[in-house]
Amino acid sequence: MEIDFAAIVKTYIAECDERLATMEEALVALETDPHNDGFLEAIFRGAHTIKGNAGSLGFPKVAGFAHAFEDLLQRFRNHSIPVTPQRITLLLRSVDALREMIAAEVAGAETVNPEHVKLQQQLTDGDAAEPMENPAAAPVPTPRDEPLIKRGAGADAVVDYTSTIRVDTEKLNRMLNLAGEIAIAQGRLRQAMTARGQGNSEALEAHSQVERLSLELQEQIMRVRMVPVGPTFRQYLRMVRDLAQSQKKLARLETQGDDVEVDMSIIEHLRDPLTHMIRNALDHGIETPQARQARGKNPCGVLKLQARHEGGSIVIEVSDDGNGLDREKILARGLALGMATQSEQCSDEDLYGLIFAPGFSTATTVTDLSGRGVGMDVVKRNIEALRGTVSVHSQPGEGTAIRIQLPLTLAIIDGFGVGVGDETYVLPLHAVIECIEMPVTEQQRGGLGVIDLRGAPLPYVRLRDWFGLTSPRPRRENIVVVEVDRVKAGLVVDALFGARQTVIKPLGDKFKNVRGIAGSTILGNGLVALILDVPALMRAVMRAPRDEAVPPFAHRRGEDVAAMSANAEQSL
Numbered sequence: 048m049e050i051d052f053a054a055i056v057k058t059y060i061a062e063c064d065e066r067l068a069t070m071e072e073a074l075v076a077l078e079t080d081p082h083n084d085g086f087l088e089a090i091f092r093g094a095h096t097i098k099g100n101a102g103s104l105g106f107p108k109v110a111g112f113a114h115a116f117e118d119l120l121q122r123f124r125n126h127s128i129p130v131t132p133q134r135i136t137l138l139l140r141s142v143d144a145l146r147e148m149i150a151a152e153v154a155g156a157e158t159v160n161p162e163h164v165k166l167q168q169q170l171t172d173g174d175a176a177e178p179m180e181n182p183a184a185a186p187v188p189t190p191r192d193e194p195l196i197k198r199g200a201g202a203d204a205v206v207d208y209t210s211t212i213r214v215d216t217e218k219l220n221r222m223l224n225l226a227g228e229i230a231i232a233q234g235r236l237r238q239a240m241t242a243r244g245q246g247n248s249e250a251l252e253a254h255s256q257v258e259r260l261s262l263e264l265q266e267q268i269m270r271v272r273m274v275p276v277g278p279t280f281r282q283y284l285r286m287v288r289d290l291a292q293s294q295k296k297l298a299r300l301e302t303q304g305d306d307v308e309v310d311m312s313i314i315e316h317l318r319d320p321l322t323h324m325i326r327n328a329l330d331h332g333i334e335t336p337q338a339r340q341a342r343g344k345n346p347c348g349v350l351k352l353q354a355r356h357e358g359g360s361i362v363i364e365v366s367d368d369g370n371g372l373d374r375e376k377i378l379a380r381g382l383a384l385g386m387a388t389q390s391e392q393c394s395d396e397d398l399y400g401l402i403f404a405p406g407f408s409t410a411t412t413v414t415d416l417s418g419r420g421v422g423m424d425v426v427k428r429n430i431e432a433l434r435g436t437v438s439v440h441s442q443p444g445e446g447t448a449i450r451i452q453l454p455l456t457l458a459i460i461d462g463f464g465v466g467v468g469d470e471t472y473v474l475p476l477h478a479v480i481e482c483i484e485m486p487v488t489e490q491q492r493g494g495l496g497v498i499d500l501r502g503a504p505l506p507y508v509r510l511r512d513w514f515g516l517t518s519p520r521p522r523r524e525n526i527v528v529v530e531v532d533r534v535k536a537g538l539v540v541d542a543l544f545g546a547r548q549t550v551i552k553p554l555g556d557k558f559k560n561v562r563g564i565a566g567s568t569i570l571g572n573g574l575v576a577l578i579l580d581v582p583a584l585m586r587a588v589m590r591a592p593r594d595e596a597v598p599p600f601a602h603r604r605g606e607d608v609a610a611m612s613a614n615a616e617q618s619l
Contacts, residue, residue: 055104056104056153059100059104059153060149060150060153062100063097063100063145063146063149064146066093066096066097067093067097067142067145067146068278068281068282069089069093070089070090070093070094070142071139071142071284071285072281072282072284072285073086073087073089073090073093074086074090074135074138074139074142074285075135075139075284075285075288076284077090077130077135078130078132078135078288079299081129081130087120087123087124090120090138091117091120091121091124094113094116094117094120095113095117097109097113097145098110098113098114098116098117101113101149101152106149106152106153108148108152108159109145109148109149109152111167112141112144112145112148112163112166112167112170113145115167115170115171116138116141116145116170118170118171119134119137119138119170119171119173120138122173128173134173137166137169137170138170139285139289140166141166141170144160144162144163144166147160147163148160148163214271216311219268219271219272219311222268223265223268223269223272223459226261226264226265226268227265227459227550228550229261229264230261230262230265230548230550231550231569233254233257233258233261236254237251237254237258240254262548265459265548269310269459272310272311272312273308273309273310273311273455274308274309274310274311274314275305275306275307275308276304276305276307276308276309276314276317276354276361276363277302277305277306279314279317279318279321280302280305280352280354281302281305282318283300283321283322283325283352284300286322286325287299287300287325287329287350290325290326290329291329291333291348294329294330294333295335296329296333296334296335296336296348297336297339297346297347297348298329298333298347298348298349298350299347299348299349299350300325300350300351300352301349301350301351301352302351302352302353303351303352303353303354303355304353304354304355305354307354307355307356307361309354309361309453309455310455313361313433313453313454313455316429316432316433317363319425319426319429320425320426320429320430320451321352321363321365323423323425323426324365324423324426324449325350325352325365327423328350328365328367328369328447329350331369331370332348332367332369332370332371332446332447333348333350333367333368333369333370334348334369334370342444344368348367348368348369349367349368350365350366350367351364351365351366351367352364352365353366356455357452360452360453360454360455360477361452361453361454361455362450362451362452362453363450363451363453364448364449364450364451365448365449365451366446366447366448366449367446367447368445368446369446369447370443370444370446370447371441371442371443371444371445371446371447372399372402372439372441372443372447373443374395374398374399374443377398377399377401377402378398380401380407380408381398381401381407384404384406384407395441396438396439399439399440399441400438400439402423402439403423403424403426403427403437404424405424406424407423407424426449430451430453431582431583433453433454434453434454434475434565434580434582435451435452435453435454435582436451436452436531436532436582437449437450437451437452438450438532450532452531452532454475454477459548459549459550459551460475460476460477460548460549460551460578461475461476461477461546461547461548461549462474462475462476462546462547462548462549462568462578463475463476463479463527463544463545463546463547464543464544464545464546464547464576465510465525465527465538465540465541465542465543465544466540466541466542466543466544467510467511467514467516467540467541467542468511468516468518468541469518470514470516470576470577471544471570471574471576472510472540472576472577472578472579473547473549473568473576473577473578473579474527474529474538474578474579474581475578475581476546478529478530478531478581479527479528479529480528480529480530480535481528482525482526482527482528482543483500483525483526483528484523484524484525484526485523485524485525485526485539486498489507490520490524493509493512494508494509494512494513495507495508495509495512498526498537500528500535500537503535505526505528505535505536505537506536506537507526507536507537507538507539508536508537508538508539508584509524509539510538510539510540510579511539511541513563513584514563520541521541521542524539524540524541525539525540525541525542525543526538526539526540527539527540527543529581529585531581531582531585532582534585536584536585538579538584549568549578550568550569551565551566551567551568551578552566552567552568552569553566553567554566554567562580562583563579563580563583563584564577564578564579564580565578565579565580565583566578
């Protein structure tokens with residue numbers, strides 16, 4: 048049998064990336080706990096494996112560099128030289144060099160980067176590592192009550208590849224799509240079987256069994272796609288360390304909820320937003336050690352990355368114990384840019400939301416980290432593209448927390464079907480709080496209004512008016528109460544169809560900029576239903592004047608909505 052060398056090399060690259068990430072994490076932890084043998088063993092084991100695999104596959108440059116890396120670690124192990132911040136910096140730079148060397152040698156590069164040659168010599172010499180540019184100003188790691196990794200856990204962090212297999216994500220996506228198509232076909236089959244009476248009881252029973260098995264298959268595929276957020280979170284340990292040193296600050300990163308799982312497609316889109324938020328927190332939030340001591344704080348600032356489940360969503364929070372946001376400074380900058388108006392009624396939430404506006408920055412100077420007003424704009428756009436929401440909470444002098452709420456998956460959701468005229472829409476079930484009947488006093492009002500919901504005001508919008516549907520209103524209307532980021536609003540619909548599992552289908556580029564629509568799905572009768580973007584609708588409802596008879600989205604008439612459904616069906 049012919050050996051697929053390309054596939055072997057692809058697996059080698061993936062495994063090297065994982066092992067280097069583990070080594071990097073353990074090196075940062077070793078700096079704060081230099082006597083932890085678990086961290087040291089994890090790093091040594093990773094370097095040894097990379098060296099051996101590189102030699103077997105015919106990559107001598109990588110093997111030689113990894114051997115020098117391993118030799119320095121061995122001197123740590125036999126206590127011939129101590130672990131110092133300078134040597135940790137050398138090893139971290141060497142991890143970066145290994146990543147570059149692996150890519151270069153796999154690509155067939157014949158020359159070696161002179162910087163890599165220099166690093167390899169420093170690894171061999173041990174004590175010849177270049178000192179930091181300003182050792183006196185460099186932050187000294189603050190010992191922690193709890194290390195970044197539990198003692199001995201570093202060695203166990205390396206994946207046991209004998210019990211796992213690698214599967215291309217495209218194959219998983221295809222499997223999930225097929226499982227969704229099966230679910231849709233089953234719905235249509237059941238509807239056809241019961242269209243003329245009860246149908247054959249044995250056939251219906253067999254169909255129910257197939258339906259249960261199909262649902263279980265779908266759930267298993269979804270579980271395979273779910274990955275813990277921990278590895279993504281821990282990638283920022285190195286980043287926080289390096290950025291804090293460059294800013295002449297003391298800071299550490301703490302993570303919580305590392306075992307919380309989320310769809311792999313969401314993980315891929317989280318890296319950039321998290322990077323921007325952490326960089327912003329280190330630059331604007333965390334103070335210098337001197338400033339923190341003057342305020343009675345620990346000179347070492349703390350950044351926290353937390354993940355948890357809330358209903359059918361995942362919540363990720365990035366917080367710091369630094370300066371907090373300067374309300375007056377943000378207001379002044381907003382007024383100068385024409386993004387805000389002088390009002391005593393302006394809430395902190397609305398004002399702090401300005402930091403996500405394109406081009407908005409309160410920085411007086413532009414640095415390598417921030418000041419151009421683009422980072423937080425990227426955060427908001429990326430999160431909203433994932434059908435998520437982002438909010439800010441801050442206390443002056445105490446710190447800032449940025450809260451991100453996301454769906455668990457972008458492929459399948461638990462939906463709640465509603466009817467408006469001849470159209471069917473689907474709402475994400477996790478956003479639905481309750482359903483109530485529209486009060487008689489409100490039935491003659493326009494598209495927007497406010498009702499009293501058990502003593503609290505509830506703004507609402509009629510979806511038929513919002514989308515410009517021209518069919519007459521029914522005598523009885525229902526309000527679906529939805530909630531996003533602790534804010535409630537009502538969506539007025541004609542009919543309630545109940546909960547259903549919904550396979551999300553994209554609408555295509557032609558409709559990607561239509562606000563209020565997140566996607567589409569195929570119903571059991573074969574027709575297409577549009578999935579509503581509840582956060583987008585909520586934002587528009589809360590900002591619209593109460594006396595508007597026709598909301599801003601109503602430029603799209605009923606026939607256009609029907610055309611969207613038809614086009615979506617063709618694209619599917």
